[in-house]
Structures are given as C-alpha cells and as structure tokens.
Amino acid sequence: MSSETSTPYTPASTSTTVAGNETVSLADEIKKYDTAKLIEFLKGQEDLGLSESALKILENEETKKDLKEVLAKYGVQDGRITDIPQFTPKPHNIDDKNEALIRSECYTMRKCFTN
Known part of the structure; x- marks a missing residue:
C-alpha cells in the first residue's frame, strides 16, 4: 500500500500531497505568468x-x-x-477680454443668455 494521496482536481486550486510533502497548487503556479x-x-x-x-x-x-x-x-x-473622497472644484476667474474666450461658442452663448 502506498502513502501517496492526491486531492481531486478543481480548476481553482489543485495541489497534490506526496508522502506528506505539499506541492504548489495549479492556481499559484498560473499566477506567476504574465x-x-x-x-x-x-x-x-x-x-x-x-x-x-x-x-x-x-x-x-x-x-x-x-x-x-x-x-x-x-x-x-x-x-x-x-x-472615494469628494472634492470641491476651485473656481477660476476668466478675463472677459480674453481673445480665445471671446471667439468660443461658450462665450457667444453666454452673451445670448445674459442680454
């Protein structure tokens, strides 16, 4: 009679015990791969x-x-x-004379709604 035993195969964790020495489980072995x-x-x-x-x-x-x-x-x-901690955005002042802002749709739309 042999002293070898083995655990049944399961995809998540497979290990074999031979004469009381545990081997690395299949899941642990696979984790080593990229x-x-x-x-x-x-x-x-x-x-x-x-x-x-x-x-x-x-x-x-x-x-x-x-x-x-x-x-x-x-x-x-x-x-x-x-x-996840919430944060409060910091307001930034934008000069109304900024050329990039004046040409933007956002500025044009703002003018339409504020007049």
Missing part, C-alpha cells in the same frame, strides 16, 4: 475548447485586478466607489 502571454497561449490551445467569450472573461479579470489595486492604493476597499 496574463497577456497566458491568454495568447490559451488561444493557441485548440483542444481546450475555449470560446472567445471565455477568453474575454480572462482579459476582463486582468482589468478588474488592476482597478482593485489602484483603488486599494487610495484606500478604497472592496470596490466601494462611495469611499
């Missing part, structure tokens, strides 16, 4: 039967991960955009 290169590799694997929509999901996950990292950097946890 996402774009991994997706390109998967596109070339016809026997996997991945649809374009499945590959799009993988590409979108990378974007979500990037967004989560940026939000976490600024103290926003769990994607709650309501945690």
